[in-house]
Amino acid sequence: MPEISGEELEELRRLTLVEQSVIAGLREGGFSEKALEIFRYRKNFLLPDDPLKDMADVIGKFTGACGDHVDIYLKIDQDIIKDAKFLTDGCPGAVTSAAALTEMIKGESTTRASELKVRHVVGFLKEGAKGLPKNMHDCCGIAIGALRDAIAKYK
Template identity: 30%
Template sequence: MYSKEVMDHFRHPRNVGKMENPDGVGKVGDPQCGDEMIIYIKVENNIIKDVSFETYGCAAAISSSSMTTEMMKGKTIEEVLQITNKQVADNLGGLPANKIHCSVLAEDGIRAAIDDYRKKSK
């Protein structure tokens, strides 16, 4: 049911954990529905210097979070805002139809983290 990439990111998720003193935090999802994702970012000169996540959810939610953080690293704010849920799913070798919402969650997570960063840095 899941691709090799999903399984790899689920088994060995990258960038896991809470971040000390992040510049932005995005919290999305709802534990009531069985998923919640928190993305932490550190920004230097408009570039995502560091990123990490904590996710409560299924294998697809965890691997989407992991893939998203990998895709964000080293990019500018403007670039990460261009990341779409479809790109996340594609990089994971596709997601089953009923799990697409997990990649949407990841995309929402990026926006929430950037929003928070922009608010804080005003």
């Protein structure tokens, strides 16, 4: 294992403090622990070396009125979504919404996935009184818009 220099270690500490500060702010803003975990680990975020980037059957794209953009990559077999990943340049709400949505649609038919609405993603993220803050519900719509674009292209 390569050694980490003192400078690199200090940079990691700074990044950890920034991340902790962002998470604390989101928690205070109404994010549930489930939503925070999904945001923090960015489940299904498409990494540059992910094979799905080149093997996706279809890519859906959508840009919200706020300017945030989500791309959803789908691998589909006999109308069943086998894999789903996303890219976004958006805010924490867009990241969390796209990550939650891609988790929700795996194993679903394209028909069932196309019926999902904002309230379904919001419900998936809800825990007690917290979930995805109301001012970020539009972010779910951006992710759903990308999904619907992908499914329309597939069909």
